Amino acid sequence: MAVPRFWREIPNRYNLIGTKCGNCNKVFFPPRYICPGCRRIGKLEPYKLNGKGKIISFTITHVAPNGFEDQAPYALAIIELDEGPCLTAQLTDCDPNQVKIGDRVEMAFRRMGQDGEDGAIYYGYKARLV
Amino acid sequence: MRKVAIIGVGLTKFGELWDVSFRRMITEAGARAIEDAGIDGKQIGAMYVGNMSAGQFVRQEHIASLIADQAGLTPIPCTRVEAACASGGLALRQAMISVASGIHDIVVAAGIEKMTDVLTEQTTEALATAADQEWEAFVGTTFPGLYALMARRHMYEFGTTEEQLAKVAVKNHHNACFNPCAQYQMEITVEDVLNSSPVNTPLKLLDCSPITDGAACVILAPADKAREFTDTPILIAGTGQASDTISLHDRPTLTGLAAAKKAAELAYDMAGVGPNDIDLAEVHDCFTIAEIMAIEDLGFCKKGDGGKVTEQGETAIGGRIPINTSGGLKGKGHPVGATGIAQAVEITQQLRGEAGKRQVNGAEIGLTHNVGGSGGTVVVHVLRRGD
Numbered sequence: 291m292a293v294p295r296f297w298r299e300i301p302n303r304y305n306l307i308g309t310k311c312g313n314c315n316k317v318f319f320p321p322r323y324i325c326p327g328c329r330r331i332g333k334l335e336p337y338k339l340n341g342k343g344k345i346i347s348f349t350i351t352h353v354a355p356n357g358f359e360d361q362a363p364y365a366l367a368i369i370e371l372d373e374g375p376c377l378t379a380q381l382t383d384c385d386p387n388q389v390k391i392g393d394r395v396e397m398a399f400r401r402m403g404q405d406g407e408d409g410a411i412y413y414g415y416k417a418r419l420v
Numbered sequence: 421m422r423k424v425a426i427i428g429v430g431l432t433k434f435g436e437l438w439d440v441s442f443r444r445m446i447t448e449a450g451a452r453a454i455e456d457a458g459i460d461g462k463q464i465g466a467m468y469v470g471n472m473s474a475g476q477f478v479r480q481e482h483i484a485s486l487i488a489d490q491a492g493l494t495p496i497p498c499t500r501v502e503a504a505c506a507s508g509g510l511a512l513r514q515a516m517i518s519v520a521s522g523i524h525d526i527v528v529a530a531g532i533e534k535m536t537d538v539l540t541e542q543t544t545e546a547l548a549t550a551a552d553q554e555w556e557a558f559v560g561t562t563f564p565g566l567y568a569l570m571a572r573r574h575m576y577e578f579g580t581t582e583e584q585l586a587k588v589a590v591k592n593h594h595n596a597c598f599n600p601c602a603q604y605q606m607e608i609t610v611e612d613v614l615n616s617s618p619v620n621t622p623l624k625l626l627d628c629s630p631i632t633d634g635a636a637c638v639i640l641a642p643a644d645k646a647r648e649f650t651d652t653p654i655l656i657a658g659t660g661q662a663s664d665t666i667s668l669h670d671r672p673t674l675t676g677l678a679a680a681k682k683a684a685e686l687a688y689d690m691a692g693v694g695p696n697d698i699d700l701a702e703v704h705d706c707f708t709i710a711e712i713m714a715i716e717d718l719g720f721c722k723k724g725d726g727g728k729v730t731e732q733g734e735t736a737i738g739g740r741i742p743i744n745t746s747g748g749l750k751g752k753g754h755p756v757g758a759t760g761i762a763q764a765v766e767i768t769q770q771l772r773g774e775a776g777k778r779q780v781n782g783a784e785i786g787l788t789h790n791v792g793g794s795g796g797t798v799v800v801h802v803l804r805r806g807d
Contacts, residue, residue, distance in 0.1 A: 320555045347674055349568035350621040355548060356541050358560040366565055368669045376669040378556050391576050
């Protein structure tokens, strides 16, 4: 991958910047560029999320995809953020066997991986139990 | 709009076909369907081919031209359609629409995937491109991971058990034993599934469909001309297609596929039938949990009861609503682009009464349910005997 693909997502992935519709007040993360509810009359602006939420579902990944092998086994969860949107994230700093649906989490800045041996190191969010 | 019938079907063997190339597989499936229909190649008006990712699996794009070329059917128009694992179902729908519209009479709907020409990690990576690359795959999500997230939530909300999930795999392997084209013609037990290695908890290796090479083909004709070719035309009585968010996390529920419900509703309405009228169905069991959610989404049982009715044998051959008599994706194999067409082949053979030891007696109406990705595209067809 060329570097711009990672670079352009830095605000969203490093600082959890999503979007919020000025018409219906709905918050989106990952960011959307059209509000699916309001469409033409929607007005999406950048919006920073506080990164706190709860686990809706989770799984422990034993067979990891390319680039994630050294992290397995790792827990992966769908998290509902307090502002409404859901995202998928790895859980970090925890024993994956202790994770339960409903657990409170907060997002943390972490190294995600590397684009091959000589490629860019990329960062993003993982969730930790609180 | 004209009514449309299936007049011929063809399948290759499904499995790890190391000695057979992409181009040989598709021509083999096509030749069998043409022979079954008793038509001449030159009568074909158009071809639609479902294929998820020849670019990633065999580094060949522009397969529509390749296929028309290798079939010896240039200059007949050939179109490739893609919706991840629902590519086959979508090809069938596009072919049906082109016959129904009156633009073409005899149309081929085919599907193919050659998945073993790259290493397993590359296959997994290619499949993962059906998920959201930026917000699912980027954080380390795979397809088993997405379905595991659905399974965990289904277990949490409805008390579905790992044993009930295992029963889906056991049943589908059993059915595959009677299908000469199936990849795994062997029985497995609940213990085998429960003791298989974890992939993404609660899903284990034997909860997952395999990596498969295969091609499938059906020939369509206007229903009023179908009897010129066959005594047992199978009508495509209903078709439905629906979309949903590409990311699983953007959906209000994880325990069912809204697109499957919508596609089923459209197909049922068009056919003028409901779930109780269906005699058997081929559903998209890419993972065991997917079959449980499918039978709920299609209305074959109450929401949350999918595990229970599976355990009680209602979905076995001889049960109330036989599901995946072919062996399904789990037992027959899952060459992703071919799957949707292979489902239609199985239902056609069943409705013709040609399914041998896996025959559902007196079957008159069948259904196919083909899912792309984690449910971002779903295509449902209702097929019925034309007599």
